[in-house]
Amino acid sequence: MSDNLSVDFPETEFVRPCNLCAHMKRITLPTIRRALETMQTQVNIPQDIAANARRAVERMLAV
Numbered sequence: 001m002s003d004n005l006s007v008d009f010p011e012t013e014f015v016r017p018c019n020l021c022a023h024m025k026r027i028t029l030p031t032i033r034r035a036l037e038t039m040q041t042q043v044n045i046p047q048d049i050a051a052n053a054r055r056a057v058e059r060m061l062a063v
Helices: 002-008 029-038 047-062
Strands: none
16 A cells, blocks of 8 residues: 555655565464464563553544
């Protein structure tokens, strides 16, 4: 999609996804579904990073 937009708006710089990241290619809809159904995978995020991320998400939702 960003390729189409970059043609229409050449003055705008778009951030494109990383096509070289092997880890992102491992994420599929079935694995996301399994993770959400089982809730067994736990991700621990330091409090300072979580607080900044929470503020960013709250600002996005406020728009």
